[in-house]
Amino acid sequence: MTQQADLDAMYQEIILDHYKNPQHKGLREPYEAEVHHVNPTCGDEVTLRVHLSADGTVVEDVSYDAEGCSISQAAASVMTELVIGRSVADALKLHETFLELMQGKGTVEPDEDVLEDGVAFAGVAKFPARVKCALLSWMAWKDATARITSQGATPKETS
Amino acid sequence: MDGLLPDLEIVRKDFPILERTVADGRPLVYLDSANTSQKPQCVVDAMVDHLEHHNANVARAMHTLGAEATEAFEHSRDVVAGFLHARSRDEVVFTKNASEALNLVANTLAWADAPLGVGAGDRVVITEMEHHSNIVPWQLLTQRKGAELRWFGLTDDGHLDLSRIDELITPNTKVVALTWVSNMLGTVNPVAEIARRAHEVGALVVVDASQAAPQLPIDVQAIDADFLAFTGHKTVGPTGIGVLWGRLELLEQLPPFLGGGEMIETVTMETSTYAHPPHKFEAGTPPIVEAVGLGAALTYLSEIGLDAIHAHEQAITRYLLDGLAGVEGVTVLGPAEVAERGGAVSFEVAGVHPHDVAQLLDSRGVAVRAGHHCAKPAHRRFGVQSSTRASSYLYTTPEEIEAFIEALQYTKSYFKV
Numbered sequence: 001m002t003q004q005a006d007l008d009a010m011y012q013e014i015i016l017d018h019y020k021n022p023q024h025k026g027l028r029e030p031y032e033a034e035v036h037h038v039n040p041t042c043g044d045e046v047t048l049r050v051h052l053s054a055d056g057t058v059v060e061d062v063s064y065d066a067e068g069c070s071i072s073q074a075a076a077s078v079m080t081e082l083v084i085g086r087s088v089a090d091a092l093k094l095h096e097t098f099l100e101l102m103q104g105k106g107t108v109e110p111d112e113d114v115l116e117d118g119v120a121f122a123g124v125a126k127f128p129a130r131v132k133c134a135l136l137s138w139m140a141w142k143d144a145t146a147r148i149t150s151q152g153a154t155p156k157e158t159s
Numbered sequence: 160m161d162g163l164l165p166d167l168e169i170v171r172k173d174f175p176i177l178e179r180t181v182a183d184g185r186p187l188v189y190l191d192s193a194n195t196s197q198k199p200q201c202v203v204d205a206m207v208d209h210l211e212h213h214n215a216n217v218a219r220a221m222h223t224l225g226a227e228a229t230e231a232f233e234h235s236r237d238v239v240a241g242f243l244h245a246r247s248r249d250e251v252v253f254t255k256n257a258s259e260a261l262n263l264v265a266n267t268l269a270w271a272d273a274p275l276g277v278g279a280g281d282r283v284v285i286t287e288m289e290h291h292s293n294i295v296p297w298q299l300l301t302q303r304k305g306a307e308l309r310w311f312g313l314t315d316d317g318h319l320d321l322s323r324i325d326e327l328i329t330p331n332t333k334v335v336a337l338t339w340v341s342n343m344l345g346t347v348n349p350v351a352e353i354a355r356r357a358h359e360v361g362a363l364v365v366v367d368a369s370q371a372a373p374q375l376p377i378d379v380q381a382i383d384a385d386f387l388a389f390t391g392h393k394t395v396g397p398t399g400i401g402v403l404w405g406r407l408e409l410l411e412q413l414p415p416f417l418g419g420g421e422m423i424e425t426v427t428m429e430t431s432t433y434a435h436p437p438h439k440f441e442a443g444t445p446p447i448v449e450a451v452g453l454g455a456a457l458t459y460l461s462e463i464g465l466d467a468i469h470a471h472e473q474a475i476t477r478y479l480l481d482g483l484a485g486v487e488g489v490t491v492l493g494p495a496e497v498a499e500r501g502g503a504v505s506f507e508v509a510g511v512h513p514h515d516v517a518q519l520l521d522s523r524g525v526a527v528r529a530g531h532h533c534a535k536p537a538h539r540r541f542g543v544q545s546s547t548r549a550s551s552y553l554y555t556t557p558e559e560i561e562a563f564i565e566a567l568q569y570t571k572s573y574f575k576v
Contacts, residue, residue, distance in 0.1 A: 003182045007522045011515075011573070042514060042530040043538070043545045067544050069514030070574075133514065 009123030010130070011070070018074035018117070023081050028063035033147040037140040039132055044068030046076060046137050050144040052088065059083045059091050062141060071121075071130050076137035078117045088145060094118075095138055102131045160557055162474030164467055171554050173199040173459075185524030188559045188566075193342055193370060193503040193550030194528050195392045198456070202395060205455035206448050217447055218421060218438075232447050235454030236437070242457045243387065243404050244378040250410065252403040252437040253445050257369045258292040260388035260403035261336075263440060264365055265296035267413040268334065269304055275412055279305035282332040284362075286311040286319055286348075287540050288341045291533045293367045297336055311337070313540050317344040317493035317500075324356055332362040339371035343534040343548065344493030345476075345500035347375070351382040358383065363409070369393060373552065374472045374501055376465040379404055391449065396456030400449035403440070410436035417442040460553075468553045472502040475551045475560065479504055482564040488576060489567070492541055503550040505532065508567070510576035513547040519573055520547075523566035 027034075031049035038045045046066040053060050062080045066073060079098075083091040098118055101108045106126040110119040124134045164170055171177050174197045181187050189197060209231055215224035217232045233248075240248040254260040268277045277283060283297050287310050301308040309327055312320040319337075328335060335357040339350050354364040363385040368377060372389035379387050386409070391400040405413075415422055415433050419442030424432040433439045460468065477497040483489050488509035494500045508516050517529035528548045531538050538545060549563060 003522055007518070010518075016574070043535065044514075045544070069512035071514070073512075127518070130514070130518070 006123065006126050010127060012120040012123065014117050014120040015070060015074040018077040019070040022073055022077040024061075024063060024077065024084065025065070026063055027065050028061060031061070031063070033144040035140050035144045035147070037136055037143065039068070039072070039136055042069075042133075044072045044133060044136055046072070046140050048076075048137060048140040048144055050141060050148060052145070052148055056149055057088055059086050059088060059145075064137060064140075066137065068136065069130075069133055071124055071133040072136050075121065075134040078120070079137050079141060082116060082118060083141065088149065092142070092145070095142055098138060099135070101125060102134055160474055160478065162470040163557070164463065164471045164553060167471075167554075167556060170463065171556070173201065174554050175200055175203075177554060180524070181526075182522050182524045186562075188523075188525040188562050190549040190551060190555070190559070190563055191526045191528050192373070192552035192555070193393070193501075193548065195398070196373060196395045196552055197554065198395055198397065198452075199459055201459055202397065202452050202455045206397065206452040209448050209451045214448075216444055228447060231451050231454075232445070235450040238454040238457050239402055239404075242372075242377065242461060243402075244380055245404055246380065247407055249436050250404050250407050252405065252410070252440045253450055254388075254401040254403050254440075255399055255446060256392075256401035257367065257388045257390040258296075258401075260401050261293055261365070261367065262296045263403055263416045264386050264388075264405070265300040267416055268363075269300050270414045271412070275409070277301070277304050277306050277333045280331060281306045282309060282329060283307070283334045283336065284309050284311070284327050284332055284357075285335075286337045287313050288317075288319070288344055288346060288348075288534065288537045289336075289338055290342050290367065290369065291535070292369075293336055293338060293365075294536065297334070306333075307331075313344075313537070316495065317341075317346050317541075319346075319348055319353075321349075321353075324353075328356050328360055328362065330360050332357070332360055334363050334365060336365035336367070338367040338369070340368075340375070340501040340503075341493065341534070341537070342370050342503060343505050343532045343537045343546070345503045345505070346494055347371075347499055347501055350384065354383045370501055370503065373460075374465070374469055376469070385409055391453040391456065394453070394456055395459060396453040397449045399446045400453045402453075405436075407436060410440070415442070416440050419443045421445075463553065471553055471555075472551060473497055475555050475557070476500065476502045476504065478557055478560050479549060479551065479563075482560055483567075486564065486567055486571070488571065492543070492546055502552065502555075503548055505546040505548040507543060507546055508571065508576070511570060511574045513545045515574065516547045516567070516570055519570035520563070520566045523562070523569060525563050525566045527563075 031051045034049045048064040051061040112119045213227040215228040217229045239251045365386040366384045368389040387404045392398040422442040490507045492505045513529035
């Protein structure tokens with residue numbers, strides 16, 4: 001494939017749509033954990049909150065405030081669409097699947113039934129410098145979720 | 160176009176990498192020289208020749224190759240001393256890069272006794288436009304010693320705000336550390352003037368010349384600095400070699416930095432005495448072939464002439480600024496006047512993130528840098544998280560600037576802004 005084709009494969013319409021119209025953006029309450037992740041090489045940042053069900057098994061909400069490139073912003077948007085409403089176990093499996101896709105250097109064929117809009121990121125895997133952009137919010141979500149499940153955190157609300 | 164190097168096409172032939180293609184066969188347009196410069200054939204050849212014919216350790220091998228290697232290594236020290244107009248070759252310390260040179264100064268000032276050393280209640284002054292390598296070492300020093308860190312702010316047009324200089328540079332100020340040329344804003348700072356003010360209160364002046372050394376004639380005596388650091392790879396030399404220049408009497412007073420081979424006079428199990436500068440600060444086997452490469456690089460630049468290189472950079476940067484001014488939605492950070500800046504231009508494109516700009520430019524063969532350029536505080540000062548930076552050098556042509564501007568227009572159309 002030519003570089004131009006690779007480029008077009010990365011900047012799919014779906015990605016650019018999510019970039020311009022990010023889903024679930026903005027910080028909301030309640031939440032049990034808030035994390036701040038940065039990409040130290042480029043400065044992309046995300047502040048992300050996770051709210052789980054009382055028994056800690058369902059992702060009730062993921063809200064975020066992020067600044068970064070089209071790939072990192074679209075990834076945050078797609079990630080929230082995928083994990084909100086899912087069981088924590090299923091969401092963690094999705095995270096693994098997405099991670100495999102991103103680390104596959106373009107050799108992994110994604111399953112649209114599983115990853116939905118996430119398949120649009122398949123082209124990113126061919127640009128090693130951009131993989132971390134696509135993973136930033138996923139890593140933040142996993143970190144926040146791990147903090148809740150490991151500490152049995154209680155919901156936070158500021159009033 | 161006035162100011163361009165008269166032998167630009169010949170200069171370009173000295174840099175073999177400029178002939179390669181990228182991005183589906185497009186000619187490479189390398190506009191990332193403030194990040195690292197490309198290397199002329201003479202530097203590559205000098206390093207290969209050294210490794211093929213003269214390789215040995217320096218100053219400790221009692222054989223023919225050892226003598227040749229030592230001579231080549233020390234010859235590079237002479238070249239650097241000449242390049243900087245140093246009073247003595249003993250003022251030139253080889254380090255691995257500019258960061259190590261700056262850390263060497265900050266650390267030895269933490270360890271030095273009074274009156275040279277920095278202690279509790281003393282002040283260190285830096286600026287908001289520094290590269291992280293001239294911020295973090297001073298944070299570490301002041302935090303460890305209970306000293307105070309202050310800094311010059313910046314004006315809206317990207318200059319140092321000198322209006323509060325008397326409040327900043329006070330009698331308890333021990334160090335004023337600043338960059339000569341900003342790697343992000345491009346601003347050329349009045350280092351001689353600030354050095355004069357710093358010396359009035361007895362402060363030491365540390366100049367980060369990483370961006371100045373490639374493009375400005377440097378005379379450490381004229382600017383009256385106490386220490387000056389630069390790195391080899393931005394001055395058409397190899398990576399892995401940097402330079403700390405320091406006034407000899409200061410280098411003599413400072414304690415050693417790293418301990419080890421070659422920095423000693425004599426060693427017993429209890430204690431050691433130390434070599435004289437510069438070797439006192441060069442523990443272990445130094446970057447020998449890198450020093451040889453740096454010597455060849457600085458010789459190459461000096462033969463073309465730093466005045467001619469500076470004029471070329473000014474002409475190309477003016478053309479670049481003019482080109483950017485014609486692209487709607489582009490905002491340039493830093494001084495608008497080319498005479499006040501070096502050959503690095505950071506800018507924003509409304510609606511397109513710098514990563515995406517750099518990715519699209521790369522697809523057209525144009526190499527730029529995107530991100531915070533290791534100057535996060537300077538970006539924060541101007542309310543931006545990151546920027547795209549195009550930086551030219553002595554091999555950059557007007558046609559390359561045109562290709563860059565065209566690729567930028569393409570980027571905007573790709574993202575529909």
